[in-house]
Amino acid sequence: MIDPTLSPAEYDAIADAAAHWCMRLHADDCTLQERLAFEQWLDAHPLHVSEYEAMLEIWEVSGDVPRPEVVVPMMQAKSRTPWRTFGIAAAVCAMALPLAAFSGWNLGWLPNSYQHFETTDNVRQVTLKDGSLVELNLGSELTYSNYKDHRQVTLKKGEAFFSVNHDTRHPFIVKAAEGKIRVTGTQFNVWMYEDRVKVNLLEGSVLVSSNDDLPGDGxxxxxxxxxxxxxxxxMPQISQTDANDTSLAWRSGKLVLDDLALNDALPLINRYLETPLMVxxxxxxxxxxxxxxxIRxxxxxxxxxxxxxxxxxTRNKNGNPVLNSIPQRTPKS
Known part of the structure; x- marks a missing residue:
């Protein structure tokens, strides 16, 4: 969000305040009065919300700082200076975490680059900071973070096709739902629908784990x-990809349903609908x-x-469209 009435110094002051509230809301001694003051600050200007959300994204991807139990309304679009916000967040993390004398980067706590991508009604190709290419299907969202010892993508929703730059010393990890996909350089597709994830490999090799907390790489x-x-x-379920598999037709803007039962077709259809279709x-x-x-x-x-x-x-009580089979009439004898 850009407010032409604010000067650069005022923008910096808002970013500083967002960093301060991040630190205080994570502190064990944060008081109820401070939380009420935070709510008042949050309501004072729309930019306060977007800056605080930007700060929380950096804290969240670090993986070492718990997210505060504060409900913040999500903004449709966030306009900010990423490196300014990131730099402040890194400084705040350094103050809030133990061993503050060490940098978050050297300890592997914080990334030195961060990107956020989201699509609505268009397929989009993006380039990550490491040069890897990602194609995002409609209604998809992911973040990229470059850590000292690995590159990490978090697929928050939707589907993405990855062409990953090869780097054996700096592995590429995709987190999706409760599991992860670990690669060094390859081409593969990840689709997440509700709590299920499907991975299709085209080139190279990947290691797939169904639970990030389990030992081993999958x-x-x-x-x-x-x-x-x-x-x-x-454990993930492994199978051979059918020679006539059409699951990647979305990259050409198409959905191919090849004589599928509605039970199998609905997940493919529903990922493109605001209100899921049911049977x-x-x-x-x-x-x-x-x-x-x-697909559009x-x-x-x-x-x-x-x-x-x-x-x-028909429609159910939640407003979902529901498909009902037409009863077949029994011919009279």
């Missing part, structure tokens, strides 16, 4: 293999669908399904 994939995992899985029962879920669709026009698919499938649409 199971190795080679090209034309895929892995999937979800909440509570001890009324298992018998409806077994109805099959095929076709090639524009999936909302129109919902209303057109009754024209091509033996179903009709």
């Amino acid at each position: 199971l190795r994939l080679v090209p034309s293999m895929q892995a999937s995992y979800g909440h509570g899985d001890f 009324a029962d298992n018998s409806t879920g077994t109805i099959r669908i095929d076709g090639i669709y524009n 026009e999936l909302n129109s698919l919902v209303t057109s399904l009754p024209k091509v499938l033996p179903v009709y649409l």
